Amino acid sequence: MAPMGIRLSPLGVAVFCLLGLGLLYHLYSGVLSSRLAAFRQRKTVDLRDLLALSMEAAVQGGWEVKRIRMEDTLEEKSKGKTKEGALEKLTLGDLNSHRKMYYLIRNTYPYIQVNSEEHDNSDGEATVWTRNIPDEVLSKIPEGKLVPAESVTVWIDPLDATQEYTENLRKYVTTMVCVAVNGEPVVGVIHKPFTGFTAWAMVGGGANVAPRDSYNANAPKVIVSRSHAGKVKGFIQQAFGNNTEIIPAGGAGYKVLALLDASDEEYEKADMYIHVTYIKKWDICAGNAMLKALGGHMTTLKGEEIDYSGSEKNPGGVLATVSIDHDAVVKKLPAWDENKN
Ligand SMILES: Nc1ncnc2c1ncn2[C@@H]1O[C@H](COP(=O)(O)O)[C@@H](OP(=O)(O)O)[C@H]1O
Ligand SMILES: [Mg+2]
Ligand SMILES: [Mg+2]
Ligand SMILES: [Mg+2]
Numbered sequence: 001m002a003p004m005g006i007r008l009s010p011l012g013v014a015v016f017c018l019l020g021l022g023l024l025y026h027l028y029s030g031v032l033s034s035r036l037a038a039f040r041q042r043k044t045v046d047l048r049d050l051l052a053l054s055m056e057a058a059v060q061g062g063w064e065v066k067r068i069r070m071e072d073t074l075e076e077k078s079k080g081k082t083k084e085g086a087l088e089k090l091t092l093g094d095l096n097s098h099r100k101m102y103y104l105i106r107n108t109y110p111y112i113q114v115n116s117e118e119h120d121n122s123d124g125e126a127t128v129w130t131r132n133i134p135d136e137v138l139s140k141i142p143e144g145k146l147v148p149a150e151s152v153t154v155w156i157d158p159l160d161a162t163q164e165y166t167e168n169l170r171k172y173v174t175t176m177v178c179v180a181v182n183g184e185p186v187v188g189v190i191h192k193p194f195t196g197f198t199a200w201a202m203v204g205g206g207a208n209v210a211p212r213d214s215y216n217a218n219a220p221k222v223i224v225s226r227s228h229a230g231k232v233k234g235f236i237q238q239a240f241g242n243n244t245e246i247i248p249a250g251g252a253g254y255k256v257l258a259l260l261d262a263s264d265e266e267y268e269k270a271d272m273y274i275h276v277t278y279i280k281k282w283d284i285c286a287g288n289a290m291l292k293a294l295g296g297h298m299t300t301l302k303g304e305e306i307d308y309s310g311s312e313k314n315p316g317g318v319l320a321t322v323s324i325d326h327d328a329v330v331k332k333l334p335a336w337d338e339n340k341n
Contacts, residue, residue: 042148042150043111043148043149043150044146044147044148044149045109045112045146045147045149045152046144046145046146047144047145047146047147047179047181047186047187047202047205048133048137048141048143048144048145048202048205049131049133049144050109050152050154050179050187051137051141051179051187051189051200051202051205052129052131052132052133052134052137053104053105053108053109053129054105054154054177054178054179054187054189054200055134055137055177055189055191055198055200056104056129056130056132057100057101057104057105057156057175057177057189058101058175058176058177058189058190058191058198059175059191059198060100060101060104060127061097061098061100061101061158061159061175061191061193062097062175062191062192062193062196063100063193064093064096064097064099064100065093065096065097065158065159065165065173065175065193066193066194067096068091068092068093068096069093069165069168069170069173069194073092074091074092074093074165074166075091075092076089076090076091076166077089077090077091078090082228082277082278083277083278084228084230084277084278086227086228089162089163089166090118090162091159091162091165091166093159093162093165094117094118094158094159094162095118095120095158097118097158097159097175098116098117098118098119098120098156098158099120099122099124099125100125100127100158101116101156101158101175101177102114102116102118102120102156102158103124103125103126103127104125104127104128104129105129105154105156105177106124107124107125107126107127107128107129108128108129109149111149112149112152112153112154113152113153113154114153114154114156115153115154115155115156115281115282115312116155116156116157116158116282117156117157117158117280117282117283118158136208137200137206140205140206140207140208141202141205141206145204145205147181151181151182152179152180152181153179153180153183153308153309154177154178154179154180155176155177155178155180155281155282155285155286155308156176156177156282157174157175157176157177157252157253157282157283157286158175159173159174159175160173160174160175160176160251160252160253160254160283161173161174161250161251161253161254163227163250164226164227164250164251169250170194171192171194171195171254171265172249172250172251172254173192173193173194173250173251173254174190174191174192174193174251174253174254174257175190175191175193176188176189176190176191176253176282176283176285176286176287177189177286178282178285178286178288178289178308179289180285180289180308180309182309183307183308183309183310184203184305184308185203185285185286185288185289185292185306185308186202186203186204186289186292186293187200187201187202187203187289188200188201188202188285188286188287188288188289188290188293189286190253190256190257190286190287190290192257192264192265195264195265196264197262197263197264197265199257199260199262199290200290201289201290201293201294202289202293203289203292203293204293205293206293207290207293207294209257209260209261209262209290209294210260210261210294211259211260211261211294211295211296211322211323212259212260212261212269212323214323215271215272215321215322215323215324216271217271217272217321217324217325217328217329218240219240219241219244220240220244220245220270220271220272221244221245221246221247221268221269221270221271222236222240222244222245222246222247222270222271222272222273222274223247223249223255223258223259223268223270223272223273223274224236224246224247224248224249224255224273224274224275225248225249225250225255225275225277226248226249226250227250228275228277228279229248229276229277230276230277231276232246232274232275232276232277233246235274235276235333235334236274238334239332239333239334240332247268247270249268252275252279252283252284252287252318253283253286253287255270255273255287255320256273256286256287256290256291256298256320258270258273259271259272259273259291259296259320259321259322260290260294260322271321271324272319272320272321272324272329273287273318273319273320273321274301274317274318274319274320275317275318276301276317277317278313278314278315278338279314279317279318280312280313280314281306281308281311281312281313281314282312284298284306284314284318285308287320288306288308288320291320291321291322294322295322295323296320296321296322296323296326297319297320297321297322297326298318298319298320299318299319299326299330300314300316300317300318300319300336301316301317301318301319301330301333301336302316302330302336303319303326303327303330304316315338316336316338317336317338319333
């Protein structure tokens with residue numbers, strides 16, 4: 001019996017409850033669907049998959065780099081000047097390689113951040129990764145490693161050593177991909193289009209290159225830029241003496257391989273790599289990941305770690321070593337002022 005003599009019909013109660021539920025649904029559906037969307041975006045990616053994809057991208061970009069060089073259709077242009085006033089060259093090799101590499105990665109993982117040195121206005125390429133992981137990777141890295149997609153930044157250099165590419169100095173030319181997680185470089189791929197060799201490494205995973213047996217930290221052979229050298233020679237002589245052997249070479253990727261035991265051709269066997277001008281993160285991230293995976297270091301000239309998220313700029317120079325006391329080398333370097341080099 002309801003109070004004050006009102007009788008509730010069961011049908012009325014049911015209709016009332018349904019109306020109430022409808023109202024609640026209406027009020028909360030917006031909230032629920034946006035929560036659901038946010039949940040879906042919390043995607044993960046497997047770093048071993050990203051390594052294999054990076055290798056595939058570097059190889060496919062490398063085919064374009066090689067083809068354009070063989071056909072001698074570089075269509076060399078200038079993108080402008082570096083901070084120090086050197087011409088920044090751009091060729092069809094850089095652009096075609098960018099298209100292959102960038103869209104292969106973007107189409108496979110549309111929700112991760114990919115930063116390439118080059119850009120294009122085309123509609124892109126309809127390529128997707130085959131999901132094939134090379135046996136050499138599977139045997140050295142038996143298990144995948146998941147990370148949140150939003151923590152990943154991929155850096156692409158579709159053609160490193162463009163200057164040397166235009167001079168037909170083929171051995172310096174590489175294509176590179178790097179994967180950083182929360183700004184830390186963890187996967188590095190450096191591919192040589194003209195020998196077909198692909199160097200790869202994953203921090204805490206494995207690598208197909210290794211440090212050499214010995215390095216000379218006291219009287220080192222130092223590898224440096226041949227086309228963006230700045231005042232590197234004086235800087236090195238101040239640290240290690242006037243008779244220090246300095247090896248000018250093209251390409252940031254090449255110079256990292258010259259520190260290692262890479263098997264595809266003869267390298268100069270450098271003990272350290274020093275760069276003093278304004279290099280970008282797509283030039284150095286892959287080498288940094290590779291050295292880190294092998295127990296080595298790449299830092300600014302003050303010994304600071306380089307953060308591979310956010311802006312592409314690295315104004316603090318580069319010191320790269322492996323199997324030697326990196327901090328002791330930093331201490332030997334002259335005081336560093338980025339505005340004076
Ligand atoms: N001061 C600078 N400003 C801009 N880019 C620089 C630079 N110094 C070096 N780089 C880039 O770093 C790479 C290696 O340089 P180097 O061969 O002189 O050691 C080259 O990459 P790209 O060829 O991909 O442009 C070069 O353009
Ligand atoms: Mg480069
Ligand atoms: Mg480049
Ligand atoms: Mg360039």
